[in-house]
Amino acid sequence: NAGVTQTPKFRILKIGQSMTLQCTQDMNHNYMYWYRQDPGMGLKLIYYSVGAGITDKGEVPNGYNVSRSTTEDFPLRLELAAPSQTSVYFCASNWDSGANVLTFGAGSRLTVL
Amino acid sequence: DQQVKQNSPSLSVQEGRISILNCDYTNSMFDYFLWYKKYPAEGPTFLISISSIKDKNEDGRFTVFLNKSAKHLSLHIVPSQPGDSAVYFCAASEGGSNYKLTFGKGTLLTVNP
Secondary structure, three states: OOOEEEEOOEEEEOOOOOEEEEEEEOOOOOEEEEEEEOOOOOEEEEEEEEEOOEEEEOOOOOOEEEOOOOOOEOOEEEOOOOHHHOEEEEEEEEOOOOOOOOEEOOOEEEEEO | OOOEEOOOOEEEEEOOOOEEEEEEEOOOOEEEEEEEEEOOOOOOEEEEEEEOOOOEEEEOOEEEEEEOOOOEEEEEEOOOOHHHOEEEEEEEEEOOOHHHOEEOOOEEEEEEO
């Protein structure tokens, strides 16, 4: 059981470039989330999804887009990378909102120069 | 405006002694609290949780205490082991809505052999 898998683990982008962070879970979880963690800070919610075809904004959605075409996949897209998006990104999932306990991926470290 | 505060960025204890990690919150609507543990280069993993209807929850060496009147919770680890060295995040949610999970900045615990 792989759990939540994120790719890539590391990426360096130039300002203005675009990229997609991939997230896949094999637990048949309905809810999926994207968080970012800046140095010395807690995790902040970017976007979340309560099921295939349904997404909504979290606390810090600006500069990002998401889609949820299948239960398993929840990619996060950065359209015009900015230095402020330098962070570690974590994807997470759980069965439903009442469960509270999230399963996290290992993270994707993104640097924008 | 930090709704979940972990005021100690780091804590160092000797193996076998007690580790006490503290967390304060300001939002009186929070009714479910969780602790996550994070090793370097890994995603956070769930450790223990407590509902606001309780004031204590215990799981092996880990105990979480909740003082609702003071809006304070603490995580006790007894006895501490070197493998407990990690960053510990306090998190809170309101009304069981996981997309409203708010994280503290984390406390780095170092357990010295």
